[in-house]
Amino acid sequence: xxxxxxxxxxxxxxxxxxxxxxxxxxxxxxxxxxxxxxxxxxxxxxxxxxxxxxxxxxxxxxxxxxxxxxxxxxxxxxxxxxxxxxxxxxxxxxxxxxxxxxxxxxxxxxxxxxxxxxxxxxxxxxxxxxxxxxxxxxxxxxxxxxxxxxxxxxxxxxxxxxxxxxxxxxxxxxxxxxxxxxxxxxxxxxxxxxxxxxxxxxxxxxxxxxxxxxxxxxxxxxxxxxxxxxxxxxxxxxxxxxxxxxxxxxxxxxxxxxxxxxxxxxxxxxxxxxxxxxxxxxxxxxxxxxxxxxxxxxxxxxxxxxxxxxxxxxxxxxxxxxxxxxxxxxxxxxxxxxxxxxxxxxxxxxxxxxxxxxxxxxxxxxxxxxxxxxxxxxxxxxxxxxxxxxxxxxxxxxxxxxxxxxxxxxxxxxxxxxxxxxxxxxxxxxxxxxxxxxxxxxxxxxxxxxxxxxxxxxxxxxxxxxxxxxxxxxxxxxxxxxxxxxxxxxxxxxxxxx
Numbered sequence: 001x002x003x004x005x006x007x008x009x010x011x012x013x014x015x016x017x018x019x020x021x022x023x024x025x026x027x028x029x030x031x032x033x034x035x036x037x038x039x040x041x042x043x044x045x046x047x048x049x050x051x052x053x054x055x056x057x058x059x060x061x062x063x064x065x066x067x068x069x070x071x072x073x074x075x076x077x078x079x080x081x082x083x084x085x086x087x088x089x090x091x092x093x094x095x096x097x098x099x100x101x102x103x104x105x106x107x108x109x110x111x112x113x114x115x116x117x118x119x120x121x122x123x124x125x126x127x128x129x130x131x132x133x134x135x136x137x138x139x140x141x142x143x144x145x146x147x148x149x150x151x152x153x154x155x156x157x158x159x160x161x162x163x164x165x166x167x168x169x170x171x172x173x174x175x176x177x178x179x180x181x182x183x184x185x186x187x188x189x190x191x192x193x194x195x196x197x198x199x200x201x202x203x204x205x206x207x208x209x210x211x212x213x214x215x216x217x218x219x220x221x222x223x224x225x226x227x228x229x230x231x232x233x234x235x236x237x238x239x240x241x242x243x244x245x246x247x248x249x250x251x252x253x254x255x256x257x258x259x260x261x262x263x264x265x266x267x268x269x270x271x272x273x274x275x276x277x278x279x280x281x282x283x284x285x286x287x288x289x290x291x292x293x294x295x296x297x298x299x300x301x302x303x304x305x306x307x308x309x310x311x312x313x314x315x316x317x318x319x320x321x322x323x324x325x326x327x328x329x330x331x332x333x334x335x336x337x338x339x340x341x342x343x344x345x346x347x348x349x350x351x352x353x354x355x356x357x358x359x360x361x362x363x364x365x366x367x368x369x370x371x372x373x374x375x376x377x378x379x380x381x382x383x384x385x386x387x388x389x390x391x392x393x394x395x396x397x398x399x400x401x402x403x404x405x406x407x408x409x410x411x412x413x414x415x416x417x418x419x420x421x422x423x424x425x426x427x428x429x430x431x432x433x434x435x436x437x438x439x440x441x442x443x444x445x446x447x448x449x450x451x452x453x454x455x456x457x458x459x460x461x462x463x464x465x466x467x468x469x470x471x472x473x474x475x476x477x478x479x480x481x482x483x484x485x486x487x488x489x490x491x492x493x494x495x496x497x498x
Contacts, residue, residue, distance in 0.1 A: 046422045054091070112137070138177075211226040222315065250425055269320070405419075456470045457471075464490050
């Protein structure tokens with residue numbers, strides 16, 4: 001502590017580096033983080049900071065940390081800082097001044113999610129002085145959508161990344177309630193649903209997705225809900241109700257855990273043998289079933305929903321296979337995401353399998369000056385995928401890294417995406433993390449004790465670790481491996497076994 005402010009100090013072969021001690025994302029203690037080669041990763045979610053500058057280099061989060069000079073006197077380490085530097089535990093990276101803006105059509109970013117937010121900020125940080133327009137279909141400024149299933153008291157004030165003053169100061173023109181219905185790449189214009197047109201010099205499609213909707217009898221009954229937008233959280237009334245969650249997705253499982261204390265009962269419908277079998281692995285799924293049972297929440301495995309029944313237009317029952325009935329005052333559906341790319345189908349922009357936009361290593365589409373980032377694009381990930389075939393990864397951290405890389409490219413920097421996929425969830429205050437990429441989770445080694453509630457799973461391809469999952473708070477190896485993957489260091493099966 002320096003003047004009652006946390007500071008992390010690292011001795012790197014006699015060179016002492018000092019930086020703010022709390023991660024600006026979730027206030028994690030950085031002295032528990034993982035340090036390597038002048039950079040330190042947050043112990044919670046892997047955000048990476050350069051200890052020489054305090055700048056954020058990998059996500060999640062937006063803000064940087066203050067960095068401090070050090071000096072050694074009489075074998076003691078002193079922090080050299082002005083008292084003003086110690087007043088804040090985070091800082092916004094310096095952005096280019098707004099004056100002398102270049103008079104040309106703006107860079108237009110379609111979408112109001114994390115990739116759009118980071119892209120707009122990095123453009124300014126990298127010296128881009130032209131116009132920036134964000135076209136968002138939302139009625140709120142860009143906000144942290146991840147928290148919609150993690151916070152009961154979600155409000156625009158609590159979740160928005162930045163306030164209006166920030167966007168005004170840095171000349172980022174955010175236009176809310178602005179849904180795009182058409183892209184004319186030849187004329188370099190986008191048309192909104194209200195008929196207005198916006199000209200662009202370069203177009204960034206950060207369109208994200210929408211909830212996959214139920215297509216069963218009774219899907220349109222009152223009391224059938226989805227969680228995607230801020231209003232979905234703020235208007236969700238579960239108190240004293242029998243809640244059935246359809247889908248053991250991250251949205252579904254987090255919703256069940258979040259609202260379980262207020263509901264009379266919570267039941268999750270899972271169509272596999274365990275939750276997250278294909279994304280986290282069977283051992284994690286088994287542990288989650290026990291976790292839910294310990295918290296009076298039920299998971300119906302190997303189950304599928306045939307229909308919804310109702311009375312007076314409101315849902316009353318969920319019909320499972322075998323015509324088994326579950327009482328339900330409220331149904332929350334979390335059965336996946338569909339990319340928001342329908343409006344591009346009549347454009348010349350290529351749309352690939354599943355509705356995703358294929359891009360190259362620089363996030364370029366097949367159309368000149370049109371880029372795509374975030375959840376709705378498929379992109380190369382050769383180190384993990386083992387080939388150049390594009391992949392789609394719908395992770396918050398990856399979306400922000402897309403925004404950072406694209407922002408640098410649009411500002412004239414010659415860079416490529418270099419990031420380790422990472423995601424996390426929190427169920428009943430129990431953290432679960434995953435680093436790397438592996439569509440096949442059948443080949444693994446488990447280290448730790450499943451009964452104790454903390455263990456690591458190491459996933460292999462050709463006897464090399466390509467992903468690590470951790471369950472519980474103790475001894476998670478995902479953050480160290482996140483850095484090893486970033487350095488492209490191979491860890492073999494034999495090394496893990498030893």
